[in-house]
Amino acid sequence: MKYHKLLVLSMLSAALALTACSDEVAPAKRKNYAVQVKEDIVKTDYQAPVLANVVGHKNADLIIYGSRLLNETKRLLPENVGASMNCNSCHIASGKEEKGAHYLNSFYAYPKKMPRAGKVIDLKARINGCFQRSMNGKPLDPNSKEMQAMIAYMEWLSEGLPKGAKIKSDIGGQINTKLVPDTIRGEKLYSQHCAACHGNNGEGLNDSRGNIVFPPLWGDHSFNIGAGMARTYKAAAFIRDNMPMSVQKHGGWGQGAVLTDQDAVDIAEYFTHQPRPDFAGKVNDWPNGNKPKDARY
Ligand code: HEC
Numbered sequence: 001m002k003y004h005k006l007l008v009l010s011m012l013s014a015a016l017a018l019t020a021c022s023d024e025v026a027p028a029k030r031k032n033y034a035v036q037v038k039e040d041i042v043k044t045d046y047q048a049p050v051l052a053n054v055v056g057h058k059n060a061d062l063i064i065y066g067s068r069l070l071n072e073t074k075r076l077l078p079e080n081v082g083a084s085m086n087c088n089s090c091h092i093a094s095g096k097e098e099k100g101a102h103y104l105n106s107f108y109a110y111p112k113k114m115p116r117a118g119k120v121i122d123l124k125a126r127i128n129g130c131f132q133r134s135m136n137g138k139p140l141d142p143n144s145k146e147m148q149a150m151i152a153y154m155e156w157l158s159e160g161l162p163k164g165a166k167i168k169s170d171i172g173g174q175i176n177t178k179l180v181p182d183t184i185r186g187e188k189l190y191s192q193h194c195a196a197c198h199g200n201n202g203e204g205l206n207d208s209r210g211n212i213v214f215p216p217l218w219g220d221h222s223f224n225i226g227a228g229m230a231r232t233y234k235a236a237a238f239i240r241d242n243m244p245m246s247v248q249k250h251g252g253w254g255q256g257a258v259l260t261d262q263d264a265v266d267i268a269e270y271f272t273h274q275p276r277p278d279f280a281g282k283v284n285d286w287p288n289g290n291k292p293k294d295a296r297y
């Protein structure tokens with residue numbers, strides 16, 4: 001009995017000593033979110049699922065394919081992607097990160113009326129909107145296996161939740177739009193906080209195999225002027241919450257919380273207004289008015 005206690009104690013202290021000395025990066029803790037259906041909270045401990053656990057799922061192959069397509073879009077779908085961009089270049093941490101334009105609610109959020117389209121659009125059309133604008137490319141065939149796979153991935157994120165459920169996790173994109181941007185200041189802050197990865201000319205960086213390491217922020221290989229990210233305040237909220245990107249020891253992916261709202265607005269005004277591809281479909285946007293003030297056309 002006594003021996004056992006001693007053994008346990010010594011093992012414990014050894015373990016403690018190890019943790020005290022180790023400087024390993026602790027895996028980010030998965031966050032719990034509440035889930036709402038209409039007015040009611042139906043769950044308080046939703047966690048985004050982990051791909052490693054998908055093995056054995058009846059739809060595993062399609063979900064894994066969808067996950068790959070979202071992470072390696074440029075390489076796997078060169079016909080549909082014009083920019084040097086993957087879906088998850090903007091949808092941070094495989095579309096699971098709070099304020100990182102996550103897909104957690106996408107499966108149930110559509111069909112939905114969108115002011116930009118002036119009509120109700122379904123999830124396939126929403127995805128194709130990102131293909132045509134953010135990826136400066138061509139839409140996928142709505143009946144293709146690729147479209148089904150991306151949707152299967154998004155459906156899996158809300159697996160087990162009742163129809164119409166909303167995971168209470170902020171998708172991001174909100175910032176004070178009364179802040180007046182200062183481009184000169186933005187340019188200085190850009191070289192200080194962003195250029196190391198995204199380049200002095202916003203060109204980004206590919207590895208020797210052509211895979212995207214840092215996606216471009218402007219130029220021919222970036223998103224076009226029709227993208228949400230081309231709008232000053234959308235981009236400002238995104239970079240305030242997710243950039244400069246780094247892996248940190250605690251909390252979520254990305255860093256965020258480095259830039260003030262004003263910094264973010266200044267930098268965003270600077271990089272969004274650099275040259276980038278045009279978007280022919282712009283003539284059809286906001287047919288019923290209410291165009292936001294930072295729209296590019
Ligand atoms: C340049 C950045 C960027 C890229 C690249 C991009 N998106 Fe998006 N996407 C956005 C932004 C910004 C939003 C709007 C999020 C919001 O509502 O605040 C969005 C919205 C969405 C939504 C709707 C989310 C919701 O629940 O309302 C889906 C689904 C989506 N994107 C899928 C994709 C797919 C699939 C790809 C690749 C083909 C892609 N996106 C590429 C920036 C991007």
Ligand code: HEC
Nearest residue numbers: 088089090093193194197213214215216217239243244245
């Ligand atoms: C340490 C490297 C690093 C720094 C510094 C950094 N980023 Fe990023 N950024 C990334 C990576 C990596 C991605 C793609 C996300 C991913 O792959 O998970 C990204 C994605 C983006 C995107 C969306 C994709 C695109 O190309 O449009 C924008 C916008 C962006 N960064 C802006 C900025 C701005 C502005 C700054 C400075 C405030 C900044 N980043 C600093 C690494 C960095």
